[in-house]
Every structure is written in structure tokens, then in C-alpha cells.
Amino acid sequence: MDIRVYYEDTDAAGIVYHANYLRFFERARTEYLRERGLSVSELAAKGQVFPVIRMEIDLKAPARHDDLLVVVTRPVRCGKSSFTLCQQILRKLDGRLLVDSLITLACIGENLRAKRIPEEVRQVLDQELTAAGGPV
Helix, strand or coil, X not given: CEEECCHHHECCCCEECHXXXXXXXXXXXXXXXXXXXXXXXXXXXXXXECCEEEEEEEECCCCECCCEEEEEEEEEEECCCEEEEEEEEEECCCCCEEEEXXXXXXXXXXXXXXXXXXXXXXXXXXXXXXXXXXXX
């Protein structure tokens, strides 16, 4: 997913404020599911939401105002009620890795308790893990 860095995304030094990378990742996760036929809002309407429960983020190099970024999202693990995605932000112009992360999400129901990942979500994650030769 491509994201343009706007002035509002930057700090006084003209580089992306670190917390904005979290917003970029969130958008990319939503689009990742949408591109695979899944709607976050439809899942939520069925009582299935996916809060972030763990983040590991390495800031490698700064993104600057007007940069065009690419956010890459791919699954690396899928458990019974949680899954982990690798999300990376690269500068589109030169392909330089700017941010590297592992984001773990849990599936919870209306009572805020963990529940099994819905089958349609599991199928998407498992299919991509299998295609990549990773663990399922």
C-alpha cells in the first residue's frame, strides 16, 4: 500500500513523527484484509475485532515530507486466537527499508475475551503462510 507523507505527518525537523508510523501500519492492515475480500467493519459487526496486543518496531531511517512510502504487510504466524504480521515501510523511490515491525493481534469478542480467529480470516493467513513456506 502506498502512502504519501504530508506536512501534518512530520515533526519540527520535517521527518515523520514516530507515532504516525502506527497509523500507517493500521491503514495497511485494513487494506491488506480488504484486498483479500475481508472487511474489518463487517467482522466487527459480527463481534470479531482484532486489537494489537504486541508491537516490535525498529526505526531504521527517517521518512520525510513528500516521500512516497510503501507499506508491506505479510503474515508470519497464525495461532488459535492471535496472529502476527510483519509490516515494513520502504521509501518507494529507492526501496530503502525505513521501518521494520512485528505486530501481533488477538481476536476478541464483545466480552473482550479471546476467541478463535474466524475461519475466513484464518484461511487468508494460512494460505499466505503456506505459499511463503512459513509456519501455520
